[in-house]
Amino acid sequence: MRYAWTICLKDLRQRLRDRTALMLAVVVPLVLTTLMGLALGRSESFRMRLAIADLDGSELSQAFLAFVERPSLQGIVYVNRVDSLAAAEAAVTDGNAEGAVVLQAGFAKAARASRTVPVEILAAGDHPFSARMTEALVRDFLSRATATATTESARAIPSVLPLSPGGRLRTVDFFAASMAVLFLTFTVLSGVRALQSEIDSGTIVRLMATPAEPVIILAGKFAALVIVGLVQMAVMIVATSLLFGTSWGNPLPVVVLVGTSVLMAIGLTAFFMSLAENAEQGQGLASIVIFLLAVVGGQFLPPQGLPDVFETLNRLTPNGQAFRGFTDLAAAAGTGSVRTILEPLLVTGGVGLSGIAFAAVKARKALQRAL
Template structure:
C-alpha cells in the first residue's frame, strides 16, 4: 500500500515542479510580495509618544518633586513630554482639543494637607483619543498615592507618639518615612514589539499556502475530466491513492513555500520569527489545514474553474479576517475575535506570540491544537466527499 502511494506522489511532484507553476506560486510570489511589503512597511511599530499637561495649583515641594522625577525618568525619555499649564480649565480645553493627551492637576493646599497627615487630592484629565497619555498620567498618580499614603501614616504615627506638630515634618524626613521614591516601570510600555516585516512575512506565507495546496488538489478535477483518473484507479492500487498523493504534494509544497518565506524574512530583514521548532510546527499544522481545506473544496466542485474560484475566495477571506493582510492588532475588536474562526488567525496569533515573547512550543499549544483539529475535520469531510463523487 505504501509503495504505490510513494510512486504516485513522486510522479505528481515531478509534474508540478517541471510545469513551472509550483516554483512560481510556492517560492517566487510569496517571497517577492513579503519582501516588498517588508521594505515598504517594515520596521518596529511607531515609537510611543505622549504629551501630558502638568498643573501645579499647590506650589509646594511635593508637586515640584514629582514633576522633576517624571522628567528625569530614564524609561520615559523620548516617550513623555510634560507641558506646564496655568489652570485646570486650560488643561481641560487642551485635552478636549487634542493638544495634549492627558493632564495631572494638583489642587491648592495639597502639600499642606499631606504634611498634616490628611492626604491630598490629585486629578487626572484624560481623553479616549490618547490612551497612552492617560495610562502614563494614571500610573504616576497611582505611584504617588502610595507615597502620600506612606507619608500620611508616618505623620499620624508621629503625632500619636507625641511629636510636637512643628517638628513632625522634620521627624518624618529624618526617619526615612517619606515613602519609596517615585519609580515608574516601563514594563507596561515594552515587550511584544514585532517588526512589521514579520507580520507581512507570516501573512504572505499563510496566504500562499492555500494557493499552493489548491493548485495541486485541483489536478484531481483535471484528471477526472480527461479520464486519466479512471485509468489510474483501474490499476491494483487502493482507490484513495491518487487523492492522498495530491494532498501530500500540496502539503509539502505549501510547507516549503512557508519555510522559504520564513528564511527570506530572516535573511533579508534580519528579523526573527521565534523558536525554530515552534515556528516549523505551526507552519506544518497550517499547511496541513490548507491542504485539507482545499481538498474539501475539490471534493465538492464540479469543474476546475469552479474549484479555482472557490479556493481563491476562501484564501482571501481567511487571509483578511485572519490577519494575513492586515496585522491583527489593527483590526476592530470584533474582527479580532472573528479571526479565531480561521486557520490564518490562529497561525498569525501563534507566530506573533513567538516573535514577540520569545517563547517556545509550549506557548503555542492552543494554535497548534486548533490547526490540527481543523486539518482533521476538513480531511475527514473531504475524504467522504471524494469517496462519493470524484470518479463520477
Template sequence: MRHAWLICLKDLRQRLRDHTALIVAVIAPLALTALIGTALSGSQGFRMRLGIADLDGSPLSHAFVAFVQRPWLKEIIEVHQIASLTAAQAAVEHRDVDCAVVIEQGFANATGDHKSKSIEILGSGDAQFALQGTRALVRDFLQRVAAKRVDQFPIASVTALSPGGSLRMIDFFAASMTVLFLTFAVLSGVRALQSEVDSRTILRLMASPTEATAILAGKFAALMLIGLTQMSVMIAATSILFGTKWGNPLPVAALVATSVLMAIGLTAFLMSLAKNAEQGTALAALVITLLSIVGGQFLPPQGLPDVFETLARLTPNGQAFYGFVDLSAAGSNGSIATIVQPLVFTLVVGVAGIAFAAFRARSALQRIS
C-alpha cells in the first residue's frame, strides 16, 4: 500500500507540472462552454407547454394531473387539458404544445409494466428538452405508483429546471464539455503510463521491491484523483462563472465518481488494444470523438430526431452527460433514483475497462521484467 501511494504522489506531481494538461482539463472546456452556450441561446431558457389527455378519468390519472400542476412547477410547466388522442396529436403538430401526455383508458387498472404502456408521450422533433423532461416526469410518477408513494408530491421529478426557471443552453454545454474533456484529461495520463512501458523506463520501478500490482494500483489511483480534481474544478468554476446549478450534491458526487471511473476504464481499454502509446492515443481520440458526437455532446438537442437521444443513452459518455443534465433539471430535490441508470452504466464500463487494461498491463510488465 505504501509503495502504491508513493507512486500515486509521483504521478500527481508530474501531471501538475504539465501546463497542457491544465488547458485540456479546465481552460478549454470553460472557454467552449461560454462560447457555444452563449452563442446558441444567449443563456435563455424556455417554458414547457405540456398537453394532457386524461382518457382514463380515474383517481390515479387525476393524481398525475395534480402531480404536474404542483405549485412550484406552475412557472415552468404550462398545462393544457386536451380531450382526445386526436386532439393531442393535432396540438403537437400545430405547435400548440411542446409535448402531450395521453393517459389511456384502463391506466388505473393496469399492473407493473402495463402501466407505462398505458401512457403515450407525443412530441415534436424540435422540442427535445421538453421531451426529455416529460419522459422523466412520467417515469418519476410511475416509480412513485410502484412504490405506493403517489401522494408524496414534495419530492421533485426530473423536469426542465435551472437557475432561470428552465434548463439553459449554457447549463447543457457545461455538463457536455465537462464530460468530454474529462475523457481527454484522463487519456493523457493513460498515455503517459503506456509511454513508460514502451520506453521501458518503468523497469526502474520494477527493479525496486515493488510488486506489479502496487505499481498499477498507484498509477490508476493517480488517474482517479486527477479525474476527480478536474470534475470538481469544473463544477465549481461553472457554478461561479455561469451560475450553473448541478443539483443535489450527494447524487452529483456519486455520478462524478462513476464518470471518472468510466473515463479511466474507456481510455485504458482503448489504449490497451494498441501496440504503442502513439497508436493508442490516436485510437482513443478517434473513438472518444465519435462517442461524443453520438452522445450528443457537440449538438444542442433542439431539432434532433428522437433516435439521437436513444443513441446517446447507449454510449458511456452519453449516460454520464445526460445523468448530469437530469440532476441539473431536478434541482436540489434530485436523488440517486434520478440517475440509477447512468450510475450503473458508467460504473460497469469503468470497472470492466480498468480490469481489462490492468490485466494487459500486468502481463506486459511481467514480459519486460
C-alpha cells in the first residue's frame, strides 16, 4: 500500500508541475464558460421599460394602465407614464424605454366600435422581444376589454395557467456543466498519455523489477488519475458557483455523478489510448473522438431551439450522459436525487469500467511482451 501511495504522490507531483495541463484543466474551461455565459446569457430573464402616454384619459385607458401593472407582470414590465407622443418617442429613441404605447384621444370609443383603434406602439429597433411583448399586451387587453363589454353576463376569459417544467437552468449553468465534463476528459487524457508513455518507454517494466506487485503499481497510477479528475471537477464546481452563481444541485447525487464521470473519462481515454500504437497517436485519436462526441452531443450549442434529435444523440454519447446528468441535477435544484440521474450514472459508470477493463487487458499483454 505504501508503494501505491508513493507512486500516486509522484504522479500527482508530475501533474502539478505540468502548467499546460493545469491551464487545460482549469483556466481554459473557465474562460470558455465565461465567454459563453457573457455571449448567450442575456436570454436569462426578460425585463422591459414601457412608456405609456394616455392622451384619452378614459376609463378604458386607465384600465390599460392597471392591466400592464398587474401583479403577474411585476418585475417584468416597468411602466413609465409620459404625457405626449413626443415624450413617448423620446423615451424610446433616448434608450429610456424599450417600448411605448400611445393611447390617442378617442381610444375608448373606437375600441368598442371598430377594428381600427387610435393606439400606437413605438418600439426600439434593437429590442425585438420588447416589440412583441408590447403588441401582445395591447392586443390581449383590447380583446379582453371589448369582449367583457359586449358580453351580457360577466364570465372569465381563458388565460394561461403557467406550469413549472421542474427547474431553472440558465445558459451559463448549461455551459458550466458542458465545459466541466469536456475538460474533465481532456485533463484525464493527459494523465493517461503519461501512463502510456511510461509503458512505451519501458519505465513501467523497470518499476516491475522492484519489490512492488504490478497490481500495486497500477493502483498507484490509477489513484493519481482519479484524484486529478476529482480535483478538476471540484475546482470547476466551486469556481463556477463563486463566479457565475451556478447551483449544481443536491450535493450527494452531484458527488456520485462526479465519481462515475471521472471513471467514464478514464475508461474512455484509456480505451482510445490502448487502440493506438503509441502515446502521441493515442492522444490525437482520443482528442478527436472526444471533440466529435462533444459536438454531436450538443455540448457546444445553446439549448434553445435545438432539434429533439440532439436529445437522442446526447443519450448515445457517454460524455453527453454525464453532461445531461449534471444539467438535470442543476435544473432540479434541491429536488434532484440519485434516482433523477440513474441513466447517466449507469452509462458513465458502465463505460468507465468497460474502458478501464479493456485497456488493462491490452496493457497487460503489452507488458508481458516487454518482459
